[in-house]
Amino acid sequence: MTKTINLTLKVWRQKGSKDKGRFDTYHAENISTDMSFLEMLDVVNDQLTIDGKEPIAFDHDCREGICGMCGCVVNGRAHGAEKGTTLCQLHMRHFNNGDTIAIEPFRAMAFKVIKDLAVDRSALDKIIQAGGYVSVNTGGAQDANAILVPQEVADLAMDAAQCIGCGACVASCPNASAMLFTSAKVSQLALLPQGKPEAAKRALNMVRTMDELGFGNCTNETECEAECPKEISITNIARLNREYLKAGFFSRSM
Amino acid sequence: MSQLAQRQAFATFKTHYGVAHPQPVQKGNTMALDAKIPGGPIAEKWDRHRFELKLVNPANKRKFTVIVVGTGLAGGSASATLAELGYNVKTFCIQDSPRRAHSIAAQGGINAAKNYPNDGDSIWRLFYDTVKGGDFRAREANVYRLAQVSNDIIDQCVAQGIPFARDYGGLLDNRSFGGAQVSRTFYARGQTGQQLLLGAYSALMRQVAAGKVQMFPRREMLDVVLVDGHAKGIVVRNMINGQMERHAADAVVLCTGGYGNVFFLSTNAMASNVTAAFRAYKKGAFFANPCFTQIHPTCIPVHGTFQSKLTLMSESLRNDGRVWVPKKPGDTRKPDQIPESERDYYLENKYPSFGNLVPRDVASRNAKEQCDMGKGVGETGQAVYLDFADAISRDGRDVIAKKYGNLFQMYEKITADDPYETPMMIYPAIHYTMGGLWVDYNLMSTVPGLFVLGEANFSDHGANRLGASALMQGLADGYFVLPYTIGGYLAGTAKANVTTGHKAFEESEKQVTGRIDRLMSINGKRTVDDFHKTLGRIMWEYCGMARNNEGLAMARGMIQELRAEFWENVRVPGTAADFNQSLERAGRVADFLEFGELMIIDALARQESCGGHFNEKFETEEHEALRDDDNFCHAAAWEHTGDGQEPEFHKEPLVFENVKLTQRSYK
Incomplete structure (x- = not known):
């Protein structure tokens, strides 16, 4: 009442x-x-x-x-x-x-x-600019059902894609790291077939940009996951780390 | 307000304002507007037009600059696509990031005529449903094009990596939505708008990184600048430091959304406003059908005077939820104490073939009708039940949770009621505005070089928008229509190379600054929100779900009075050269106070009922909207003729060659 x-x-x-x-x-x-x-x-x-x-x-x-x-x-x-x-x-x-x-x-x-309480979070946009997309121009896409995505993969990608970019993960991390934010986008696109061709480049560039912008590193404090209003899981950070390592070993751009 | 109370109020109003009878305003030039619809059969118009449009040579595209205002689905997709084509794009948004526009809040889905479920859908059926759903007040040619490109949108969005719902085999899943009998709606849980917007945003960010789009967040457009009658730039206020900025371009594209916040309480975001569109109107762009507003049937009911906004519950809930009220007026028992035999599933009873899936305007009006009969539920009596008990016992809680989990959770957060256990309470709320700046087939307004996309224009939804069609239109306009049609304008117009030093910019900036100075200097006693709430109550009471001539005429006087008081008694704290959210709101409310009157003028001029515009004088015996196709089968486009002057009426006759004009029936 x-x-x-x-x-x-x-x-x-x-x-x-x-x-x-x-x-x-x-x-x-x-x-x-x-x-x-x-x-x-x-x-x-x-x-x-x-x-x-x-x-x-x-x-x-x-x-x-x-x-x-x-x-x-x-x-x-x-x-x-x-x-x-x-x-x-x-x-x-x-x-x-x-x-x-x-x-x-x-x-x-x-x-x-x-x-007062308003802050500038444009650094999050800059991380996305570093690779948080699939490089397809408008037009010429194949029929949507030509790309099969297993339901559980689509669900996992959607779990990551729910990030609203509010910055709570950064604010609650003792290192002010943007790893949860970055990993959510890297995960979404790494999971889906559409994002695979650029997966390595994306992981490397987005992490590098995050570092350059003054965000800290991840030390597994897991505060981000606890405070995320969309309950984005830190398994995405693990996935980002795997993508990053993989990219480090195999990428030609390193 | 009851009929009687309203009559009494009108009597008081007559003495107060000295008006005997409300006079619909319809004067002046009625020369028909030319929508530039291409000739030929409807299915061939767009192909033919694309061939006939002039092209800008790929090497020349980089010589053109295009301004895009707004970064919702329309603005985001247009910015990205224009940049991909090679144009230089300057994109502006009011939020701190282009990822936040209110398209993000769309929950249910996006329509397309893919016919993946094999249930009889086609481009023609989507076209037909949209024209009929819009109660025959949309432009056929635009709607057909919309249905045609709907399939390309899904392809594009999937290619971008949007995680649409899939079935077990990995194919895309579809669901049905209000106003349609086929399953043509693609969705990403209850966050389809978010995912589509983030797709467009990603494409935009890619172009920012490529240097083709210059992004200007936290900017509010306060004027369109015209040079020799063509839109050649804008003046914006930098919302961080309050400085005015001038930006010149070869064309301006407005994607600034709808004006639902004229009602104060709506499902729109707090910053959604009419200012950009209204400033364009004042510069000569005609405003079409402003009285066509959509009331969404499934929103969380109003529960207090402090409330700042209303929250929508996706219409998709009507796929499984059953709408009911107690049969007996004044029944205050808890829902679980009302036996089945004493419940009135009024939509299912009245509309057996569409049932709970009737279009939004029909569902909304019926909810109001039930509440007006005293059958409303909850503390205020202004609500009806949306009950999932049958669906949960049929499909199991898990299935329902999978489909609607996030919506149920949101409902519980706001109301502290658990919809798995007790029926939701819903009531209609202002949600979308079909009216907007008038545009031709090329999406160009009556100001050459000024294009208008998405909710900000008027063309595709007529008098009522069907569910899951707003996302479709925003993306159609931005990805697949404007990128072609703007080329036709740019290639066909001599390049002006206007700079921001031009005297038109100077005059515009002076006028905008003068207005801000005036707002800052009033220093009255009432807050901006206080005025906004008062305006909202007037609009909701007299220009909301049901309207009548007396109420509208009275509301017009009330708005004029409120506006006069605003300019004498508003208090805007702080300074202009600062981050000042009160000042931002004051400018928007000042425009709403003028725009609300335009809505009423339009509502009075349209002496019929159609879709979301329901004039109590014009209804069928079954209380459905009664159109007058002999006299009102047109888009009403209003031209600004000067402050304090009556706007001038222009007409675009609507011709229905492919869908027969009929009384809508969802029985």
């Missing part, structure tokens, strides 16, 4: 990437437990606006857990403590009256803070 709760928020405020940030305290009152976390922030922002203060900047868009635009660290956990949940799908019924909630941006060397 719907009830309302009062909360104390400790929110990271930072004017821009070059400014030093700080935590500010806000009170969120009469918050309905049916609200999503972002709707709770909307309410706080409305009040800040009326009070002549600057609202808290945070990224969000679809508010149904699929676009990957939202995400903050809530009480030390990327997207909050609920498993398999993006911040926009985290509902206030998971909090108690009187709770204090700390809200911070996703932090990583490769993610610069733009303002």
